[in-house]
Amino acid sequence: MKTKLFICLLAFSISSCNYLDHDESDFLEKEAVFSSFKYTSNFLTNIYSYVPAAFGTIGDDAMRSAACDEAIFVDNLSPVHSFNNGAWSAINTLDDKWDYFKGIRAVNMFLKETEGQEFEDLKHNEDYNDIMAQFKYYPYEARFLRAYFYFELAKRYGDIPLITTLLTEEEANLxxxxxxxxxxxxxxxxxxxxxxxxxxxxxxLIKSETGRATRGAAMALKSRALLYAASPLFNPNNDIEKWKSAAKAAADVIDNAWDFGYMPLPDLWSLWNNNYTNNNELIFGVMQREDNWFERVNFPIGIEGGGSTGHCPTENLVEAYEMQESGLPVIPNAGYEHADPNYDPQNPYEGRDPRMYELVAQNGAWWVYDQQVECWYGGRSGKPQKNATVTGYYLRKYVDGSTSLKSEFVTSKRHVWNIMRYSEVLLNFAEAMMEAYGDPHYKEGYPISANEAVKIIRERTHVDMPGYPDNLTTEEFKAKLRNERRVELSFEDHRFWDIRRWKIADQTTDIYGVDITKNEDGSFNYQKVLVEKRIFKDCMYLYPIPQSEIYINPGLGQNPGW
Incomplete structure (x- = not known):
């Protein structure tokens, strides 16, 4: 009997099919699938659907930001809390992405079955040349996706099987x-x-689409992969050549940034959500259908048509945003410069890095429905209300405040999840250059220096942060650069991985917020408080191999400590 295969006619944002399953009533013959351009195109589209957005990656609603020092997820029943209390294991896995091997198998099948395909039955169609112009990119897009899936697996599990051909189930399990x-x-x-x-x-091109793999995406993926490989978690002996390789990979993207259209960087307000068409620095992302789910999860409680609070950015993260005029930190233990003496902890949100206001809705901010956010004790969105923010902040980044959840007028908006953007490449480059050469101004053989890369980000329109001072030591520059990455890429699924590859996750377990009380004269008191003390063990730098997979293939073994 001929092999039959199910083709999912799906958008990029929904769940993938299991190509290992077979059902005689629902499946098409494999030969019919790959002899049809339409079905072949749909098969590739389904492989793209394995690429996840970070909206609701843990359980139904939580992001990995709530599993590091960026946020607390207010729903105590969410499985994301198991990351923080140590209640996860090879049996009780979290963020289990071993299923990426299904995506990899789909790629291997796609490459095998489409090799040399010319769609003979379409040769006399008027649009045949247009079809083949699209199809010529498909194998390279599929190979990009396979490389992306392998990176996502490797950063979680470390050593993993490398499979580039189509295997039987028996072969795969060995x-x-x-x-x-x-x-x-x-x-x-x-x-x-x-x-x-x-x-x-x-x-x-003939068929313009957003979200497909481009030349820049492949180059940026290489930059990210080599940066991780050079980092302390995977490079314990600090092989400098690995840092140089990472710097070179990022420099290759920087060399082409203008030709690829990533420069000049768009202004700060054009980076998120409904402004995605103006976000020319987006390299690779997931466009999601119009909905209001993310707003329902993260809108503040206490407002008409409010949400369920969701992710509460931490004081740890808010403190990382510097003063705009001086570029100095607001805390004395930042590790790179003394705290700005003009910072007033009782007026904490005045004069800060503009990127902070894009991240959080802080007490007193005017936001959803043009209402003022009241995070103070007794305020409409403050304690002691159920599900009120536990940190004193509400999430604003990616949350479209123009969405209406009011029963008489409910609206939806389109969201785009940034997987790779040019600012990350600049930060990859700056970090690799500092680790390789130790000089923020070194650029021999490179298009720019580490210092110049940072300036591009900080001088973006509507950010206008001052450059780094020249008198920073190498270690101070590195510390400030790590902070830059933290604030620029907040809630973009980097911090969770950065603190692991830097091997500093054990230093990020004290999670802070602010308690806010309102005085009779209308002023406020802000008190920094410890909200949560989390658990982190050395074994948690890598994920456990799911025990269910080890039962199937004992030869996989287990990561240390699990």
């Missing part, structure tokens, strides 16, 4: 784990091989 370094080299080599064959953009 695979051994391949060293992390080999996986990263595979990713880098794949990115080098496919980048020249991918378009810079799809905007001017």
């Amino acid at each position: 695979q051994k784990r391949t060293p992390f370094e080999t996986i990263i080299q595979f990713i880098a080599d794949e990115c080098d091989a496919i980048a020249p064959h991918l378009p810079i953009s799809y905007k001017e």
Whole structure:
């Protein structure tokens, strides 16, 4: 009997099919699938659907930001809290992405079955040349997705099986784990091989689409993969050549930034949600259908048509945003400069880095429905109300405040999740350069220096933060640079991984918020308070291999400590 295969006609944002399942009543013959351009295109679209947005990655609603020092998720029943209280294991897994191997298998099948395909039955169609112009990119897009899936697996589990051919189930269940370094080299080599064959953009092509893999996406993935490989978690002996390789990979993107359209950086207000069409620095992302789910989860309680609070940004993160005029920190233990003496802890939100106001809705901010956010004790969105913010802040980034949840007028908005954007590449470059050369102004053989890369980000329109002072020591510059990454990429699914690859997660377990009380004269008192003390063990730098997979294939073994 001929093999039959189910083709999911799905948008990018919904769940993937299990291609290992078979049902004679619902499946198409494999030969019919890959001889049809329509079904072949849909098959690739389904592979894209394995790429997740970070909205609701843990359980139904929580982001990984709530599993690090960026946020607390207000729903105590959410599984994300198991990350923080140590109640996860190889049996009780969280964020289990072993299923990426299904996406990898789909890619391997796609590459095998489409090799040499010319869709003979369409040769006499008027649009045949247009079809083949689209199809020529498909194998390279599929290889990009496979490389992306491998990176997502490797950063979680370390050593993993490397499978590049279509295996039987029996063969797959006998695979051994391949060293992390080999996986990263595979990713880098794949990115080098496919980048020249991918378009810079799809905007001017026959079928313009957002969200497909581009040349810049392949190059940026290589930059990220090599940065992780050079980091302390995976480079314990601090091999400087790995940092140089990471710097070179990021520099290759920077060299092409103007040609690829990533520069000049858009202004700060054009980065999120309904302004995605103006976000030219977006390299790779997931566009989600119009809905209001993220707003329902994260809108403040206490307002008409309010939400359920969701993610509460921490005081740890808010404190990381510097004073705009001086560029100085607001805390004395920042590790790079003394605290700004003009910072007033009883007027804490005045004169701060403008990026902070895009991150949080703080007490007194005018936001949803043009109402003022009241985070103080007794305020409409403050304690002691059920589900009120536990940190004194509400999440604003990615949350579209123009959405209406009022029963008489409910609206929806489109959201775009940034997976890669140019500012990350600049920060990758600056970090790798500092670790490789230790000089913020070194640029011999490179397009810019680490210091210049940071200036591009801080001088963005509507950010206008001062550059780094020249008198910082190497270690102070590195500390300030890590802080830059923290504030620029907040809630973009970097911090959770950064504190692991830097091996500092054990230093981030004290989670702070602010208690706010209102005085009779209308002023407020702000008191920093410890809200949560989390658990972190060394074994948690990597995920456990799911025990269910080890039962199937004992040869996988388990990561240390699990």
